[in-house]
Amino acid sequence: MYLTHLDCPRCGREHAADQLHNLCECGSPLLARYDLPAVAKAVTPEHFPLRPADLWRYRELLPVADPRHVTTLGEGWTPLLRVPTYGAEIGIEDLMVKDEGLIPTGSFKARGAAVGVSRARELGVQRIAMPTNGNAGSAWATYAARAGMGATIVMPLAAPGICRRECVAAGADLRLIDGLIGDAGRRVAELVAESAGAIFDAGTLREPYRLEGKKTMGYEIVEQLGWQPPDVIIYPTGGGVGLIGIHKALHELRELGWIGDKLPRLVAVQSTGCAPIVRAFAAGEERARPWADAQTVAFGITVPAPLGDELILAALRASAGTAVAVDDADILADLRDFAGREGLLLCPEGAACLTAARQLRAGGWIRAGERVVVLNTGAGLKYPETVDVSGVPVLS
Ligand SMILES: *Cc1c(COP(=O)(O)O)cnc(C)c1O
Numbered sequence: 001m002y003l004t005h006l007d008c009p010r011c012g013r014e015h016a017a018d019q020l021h022n023l024c025e026c027g028s029p030l031l032a033r034y035d036l037p038a039v040a041k042a043v044t045p046e047h048f049p050l051r052p053a054d055l056w057r058y059r060e061l062l063p064v065a066d067p068r069h070v071t072t073l074g075e076g077w078t079p080l081l082r083v084p085t086y087g088a089e090i091g092i093e094d095l096m097v098k099d100e101g102l103i104p105t106g107s108f109k110a111r112g113a114a115v116g117v118s119r120a121r122e123l124g125v126q127r128i129a130m131p132t133n134g135n136a137g138s139a140w141a142t143y144a145a146r147a148g149m150g151a152t153i154v155m156p157l158a159a160p161g162i163c164r165r166e167c168v169a170a171g172a173d174l175r176l177i178d179g180l181i182g183d184a185g186r187r188v189a190e191l192v193a194e195s196a197g198a199i200f201d202a203g204t205l206r207e208p209y210r211l212e213g214k215k216t217m218g219y220e221i222v223e224q225l226g227w228q229p230p231d232v233i234i235y236p237t238g239g240g241v242g243l244i245g246i247h248k249a250l251h252e253l254r255e256l257g258w259i260g261d262k263l264p265r266l267v268a269v270q271s272t273g274c275a276p277i278v279r280a281f282a283a284g285e286e287r288a289r290p291w292a293d294a295q296t297v298a299f300g301i302t303v304p305a306p307l308g309d310e311l312i313l314a315a316l317r318a319s320a321g322t323a324v325a326v327d328d329a330d331i332l333a334d335l336r337d338f339a340g341r342e343g344l345l346l347c348p349e350g351a352a353c354l355t356a357a358r359q360l361r362a363g364g365w366i367r368a369g370e371r372v373v374v375l376n377t378g379a380g381l382k383y384p385e386t387v388d389v390s391g392v393p394v395l396s
C-alpha cells in the first residue's frame with residue numbers, strides 16, 4: 001500500500017493513517033496522502049486497461065493494504081457516453097455524460113461506500129453510523145452488510161422511499177427523522193457519543209476514505225478519454241465529496257506525470273432552493289453560510305451547511321471553475337427533454353448539471369468546441385416521481 005499519512009488542509013497537521021480518524025482537531029476534514037513517486041515507479045497508465053473494469057484497478061492510489069479487506073460489488077468503470085443529439089440542441093457538440101446510475105445501489109455513493117467500508121473493516125470498525133439524504137445510506141448499509149459490519153442510518157422522512165427499503169433489506173438499524181440532513185447529523189453525533197467508541201461516525205467527510213472512493217470518477221474520466229482531461233466537468237454538489245475528490249484525483253494524476261498541466265474547470269451545480277456554495281462563491285467568500293428553508297426536487301444535493309465548504313470553494317477557484325444554481329422546474333424539463341432525445345432517464349441531480357451546461361453555454365462561459373463532461377450521479381429509476389404518467393391513456 002502506498003498510503004503514507006493523513007493531511008489537514010486547514011492547519012497542516014499530519015495524522016497517522018493506521019489509526020481511525022474523524023476530523024482534525026481544528027475541525028477540518030482530513031485528506032489521504034500517498035507516496036506518489038513510488039506509485040509512479042510501480043505502475044504506468046498502460047497497466048490499467050489490463051485490469052478489471054471496476055474502481056479497484058487504481059488500487060495503488062487507494063487506501064486498502066490487504067486485498068482480503070476489499071469489499072466490492074463490482075462498482076466503478078461506468079460508461080462515459082457521448083450525447084450528440086442533446087449536445088447539438090444546447091450548442092455543446094462534445095458533451096458527454098458519465099452514467100453513475102449503473103453502479104450497485106443505483107448511485108455513485110457506492111464508490112465512497114466500497115472504499116470507506118473496506119478501509120473501516122481493515123482498521124477494525126464493527127459498526128458505522130451516518131446521516132444521509134438517502135443514497136449514501138443505501139450504499140453504506142449495503143457494503144456494511146457485505147463486510148459483516150453493522151450500520152446505523154439516520155435519514156429524513158422526505159428522502160426517496162427506495163433508499164429506506166434498501167437500508168432495511170440490508171439489515172441496517174434505520175431511523176427516520178422529520179427534518180433535514182443536518183438534523184440527522186445531530187442525532188448521529190448523539191448516538192456515536194453514547195456508544196463509547198462502539199460506533200464509528202462515517203458521515204460525509206467525517207472520515208477520510210469515502211472521498212478516496214469518489215475520487216476514482218476523476219481517474220476514470222481521464223483514462224476513458226485517453227489520458228486527456230476534458231475542458232469542463234459539471235458536478236451536482238451537496239456535501240461536495242465528488243467535486244473535492246475529482247479535484248484531488250486530477251492533481252494526483254498531474255503529480256504522477258500521467259497528465260499535463262492543463263486541468264478541467266470544475267462547476268458546482270446546486271438548486272436555487274438550496275445553494276450555499278453558489279452564494280459563497282459569488283460573494284468571494286472562503287466559507288459558506290447555512291442555507292435557510294432548503295428544499296429541492298434534487299434531494300441528493302439538499303445540504304444546507306456542507307462540512308467541506310472550504311475545500312469545495314478552493315477547488316472551484318483553483319480550477320478557474322464556477323458555481324451555478326438552477327430551478328427545479330428547469331431541472332425536470334431538461335430531464336424529460338434529455339430522456340426523449342438520448343433515451344436515458346437521469347436522476348434529478350444529473351439533470352441539474354444539464355440545465356447548468358445549457359445556461360453556461362448560452363452565457364458564453366462554456367465556449368464553442370469545448371469538451372464537457374456531466375456527472376449523472378444516480379439512476380433515474382430511483383426517482384419515479386420525475387415523470388408524470390397520469391395522462392397516459394388506458395385502453396379498454
Ligand atoms: C449524494 C448525491 C449527490 C451529491 O454528492 P456530494 O458528493 O455529497 O456532493 C449528488 N447526486 C446524488 C444522486 C446523490 O445521491
Ligand SMILES: [Zn+2]
Pocket residue numbers: 008009010011012013024025026027028
Ligand atoms: Zn487541522
